[in-house]
Amino acid sequence: MLFASLNIPGVAAGTVKKRDREAGKAIESVAKKSCTEALDEEIKMNDGKVEIRVAADAGWQTRSSGRKYNSYSGHSSLIGDKSGKIVRYDYRCRKCRLCENAKRKGIQPIDHDCRKNWDGSAKAMEPDMIVGMLKDLEKDHIHPHELVMDDDSTTISRARKECEQSITKFSDRNHLKKTFSNKLYDLQRFKKYRQLRGKTMTHLKKCFSYVLAQNQKKPEELKKSLLCIIPHMYGDHLACPSWCKYKRNPASYLPQNLPYSRYLTCPELKKDLEAIIQTYAQQADKLSDLGSTQACESFNHIVASKNPKSLFLSGSESTSFRIAAAVAQKNIGKSYIQEVNDELNMSPGAYTEKAVEKMDRKRKLQKIRQSSAEYKKRRCQIRKSSSQDQGCKEVREGKTYETSVGLEKMDEEQDINSIPSATVEPERIPLRNTDSTFVYFDLETTGLGSSAEILEIGAARGQDIFQKYIKPNGTISANATCVTGLHMKNHELYYRDQKLATTDLKSALQKFSEWLSDSNSNILVSHNGLRFDFPLFIQNITSQNIVMNTCIAGFIDTLEVF
Structure with a gap:
């Protein structure tokens, strides 16, 4: 379409596919080489010890609602704790267009690079890929003795059974927070508690995250702090640890993070919240030593940008090439393009080198900026302001979009009136007039x-x-x-x-x-x-x-x- 809009003859689809396969194999070669170099770097940063800690996660090439997993392909990665780079990656696919077309026509498929390597379900891909990568590391005499991953699969049970060396599993703090949030939303959806709204849930999640972060390696303190969260929100501060601001100044303390700066009062809600917290407090030993799969999530994001889930590309080797490109970009940066050109015995050219250098420089500066405390604080402020603004608008507008809202009343009876917008909040500026x-x-x-x-x-x-x-x-x-x-x-x-x-x-x-x-x-x-x-x-x-x-x-x- 680009060539057509410029009135330039296009390139035939067959020609593009041939060049795609040539470049794809070079990309896969660069990706595997980068994994080997990343493993060497990980061992070097680990003081030469082959007992390394890795984070593992998987991704699929189809959007999921959380209830249905039917993707035709999936990928997984092992990322070193010290280097933050991919030391192994794998791919599973249960579909090949050429093989299926030949079978439907009753003929032998033509000679092709078939990437179908899986006949099981999409859910079973993750355990199989991760265990396979762990066993592959053992063949190279590397011992991944610590594994950080979520609690969504039976991977660790399979790994302990099939791998030669013992493996200690650590839960992922990000998935843990997400699971806690989902429990709160489920409670609000099914019980319809008036006090369990946006501000209350935000404060609950914040307290939960803070308690986890402040009590790593301290299981007893973690259990005690978790059990204090709900009483703290109901005005009972007797057992609160040092983080409780009420203990610093009881006379002037107000629960400002709760609606209308008032404590929660609903006894049924308190009972349900305490039941949720109790399940985590019972696992304090496990939760006091958490890891992070954030690097794996970052890699999955790169894969999604190169292999959009709105497109079906799992029927050929295209998905495999795109995953390899994401691996190379994660480990090397945009300069992997130059290495692919070298692999193909091609000169990247001055413009390519200049563009790659510019993109890598931008990536490093962005990483530094996003890791700063000022950036994170500003991001939280924007998120909070946006949430408040959205909530206010929805309250003023009433019901405008909701599942089956049109069936509740006749169309002509629907309330479509909106509350007028509130006065703009005054800007906070320092007072400089000393004669006031x-x-x-x-x-x-x-x-x-x-x-x-x-x-x-x-x-x-x-x-x-x-x-x-x-x-x-x-x-x-x-x-x-x-x-x-x-x-x-x-x-x-x-x-x-x-x-x-x-x-x-x-x-x-x-x-x-x-x-x-x-x-x-x-x-x-x-x-x-x-x-x-x-x-x-x-x-x-x-x-x-x-x-x-x-x-x-x-x-x-x-x-x-x-």
Whole structure:
């Protein structure tokens, strides 16, 4: 298509396939050579010892939903722990187009490079490939005595039975976190707990990951920390280890990573979460020494870029060539192209060398940048911000896409109205005006949610005090009454047993604006204001069309100070 768009005669498909086979065999030769060099490098980095630690994983050439595995081909790799390079790789294929076409026609297949080497199921490919690679290393007198992999297959049982040397298996921390996340999502999907939403699950996964990372090689501490996660989220900090911020400052501690900065309260949810955590705590000895197959996942990503799962290429040797190209790129970099040219007795040319050098340089710089703490922190911030933004939009829009949502009601009865977009969150910038007046400010409300109504506006500027009570339109929650002492009685607002003089919301805000106007450049100071008081205040003055830009210079949250 490229040639046709440039009005240049194209190359016949048969010619392309011939050149593909020539180059493919050269690529496979380079890939095998790179594995041999990677093994030598691994042993050298291991102080010359042949007892090495390797990570193993497999990939398939068909997209899977997690319930159905029917790929015609798969690949696997062993990656050295020290070098991070592939020391062995293998490939299984259970289909050959030429053989099947000849069988269907009842004739002998033509002489060809048949890559069909498997008659079993797709699931059984992974154990067979990994055990085969381990036995191949043993033939070269290399002892892979430690194997890092996921817990999704029976590979280790087969390896211990068929390999001559003993092998110690280590679980993969990334697959472990993924399994934990899946259990949380299954619990939310089947039990429909209101408190088990995005923010709660994010905090649970974060705590689980943190506990695993901080207690490697310490099984007793790991078990104790795992069992403390759920009580910690329910406000029970008696057994919490040193990482618990409540123990540092109990008076001002708030569970800010939980919804509305409030502890979980559902007893049924607590029981189910503790059951999940208990299964991991019982395996503390095993989980206190984890490995990583991240390098294998990186290799699988390279394979997917060269052999897209949306295309069927397993019927010929094409998939095998593409896997070999991924191996060479993983071990050598883009400069493997030059080695393929050397293998074919071809000169790569100045433009090829320049392009390869540029790509390898970019790859190294990107690797350095992505391994920095600043990059990882920024990536977490972007992910968190994106998740919050997506969640807010879905809440405002209501149900727009969901399985069988069109069958729940008649089309004309569907609620297609959206909540208007919220006011853009103010940008946080340092305050530089030293002549500002500090106004200590607090709100009392009907509840702790973003939809709570303001009951009282209180502020102090030196000896000058402002206080207005507001009669709410809705009810006051029991928790709010317990904290503030404010409650409704006979449609009147009371503080304990004292009846209060009230006004409407707009009048109170206007009076507050007039009071602030007596002083220039006011800065409102509040405790936990950034998360609650300030957004609620801005939301209400916006809804009442009251402008305070001229009398408020900024906000300060003392929670970040104390």
